């Protein structure tokens with residue numbers, strides 16, 4: 120049984136290797152720039168440095184910004200050594216165009232297929248080869264709440280969007296923002312998907328994103344989700360438009376807002392602030408299922424053998440048991456390996472792991488499906504969120520068109 124101390128020691132784990140094995144620069148392009156994210160990615164950097172390598176950090180704020188920059192560099196022939204994507208389909212086109220190398224030798228040597236959930240193996244492999252190293256599982260439909268704000272407002276922690284909406288008048292009356300929301304298109308999308316999952320369960324969600332079934336978007340359940348989503352606009356504050364997710368988390372963390380619906384990377388901000396779940400803040404997986412997301416790193420094709428060795432070492436380190444626990448304890452996610460001891464992780468992580476045990480409750484996020492559909496639907500969701508005057512019928516019409524426009 121690993122103790123918390125052993126797990127935390129892994130933060131600076133030094134996997135001793137002959138210096139000659141990895142005296143190699145590795146430029147890593149990612150989008151982890153918040154306090155919690157920076158603390159987490161440092162675990163990877165320290166592990167690689169500890170193995171004798173030189174981690175060159177290329178951090179670009181905003182997932183879409185980082186992905187666009189990295190893809191342009193790969194296509195332009197000046198790739199980073201390693202690059203972040205979300206778990207799922209985002210890097211498929213790069214594989215199809217022969218621009219990424221597989222890490223099957225590392226995967227086979229370390230039995231990845233035996234220690235990873237099948238859904239994650241499927242998301243990280245193409246034609247049976249591993250073209251990505253998965254590094255975590257993030258739940259994306261958590262409601263994080265400030266316990267002091269709830270207590271001062273005289274309300275319990277909402278267990279559904281209906282309860283959040285019902286509690287809002289008391290929270291406002293007490294002088295707080297009921298729902299802290301960052302008005303950026305991907306955040307609007309995360310919130311919308313959580314409402315769809317609560318309203319129609321995995322069945323409705325998968326009919327939209329996996330099956331591209333436009334009848335599902337015209338169903339009563341989808342309309343009901345759109346109605347609920349529209350009601351949430353009134354719970355946010357005037358600073359919402361354009362605000363980053365972590366600035367938004369900070370409103371809950373500092374007691375200005377009661378709640379934020381966000382992935383558990385937001386928990387990384389509470390961890391970085393030294394706060395404890397169940398004490399200063401609460402975490403609730405919203406109804407309907409556990410929306411499963413996460414992160415991977417891919418390895419652009421390079422000619423230099425030393426760079427390939429660096430890529431292989433990076434892949435091995437990122438998925439090593441010790442680094443997995445140390446990284447995820449700071450990131451707010453749970454380890455992607457099924458064989459590590461997570462007993463030292465907090466109550467939110469334990470709830471997430473429990474939810475992950477029930478396949479019927481697991482729903483892979485929209486990133487596991489068509490990136491084009493994610494893009495077309497994201498545009499109409501954000502348009503609807505930003506236009507209180509838009510009725511449900513018009514939104515549904517736009518959403519169906521967006522589904523039809525996606526390949």
Ligand code: GAL
Pocket residue numbers: 150151156182205257364384412413414
């Ligand atoms: C997600 C990613 C998380 C976190 C979040 C906000 O796509 O999976 O690790 O970084 O973006 O930046």
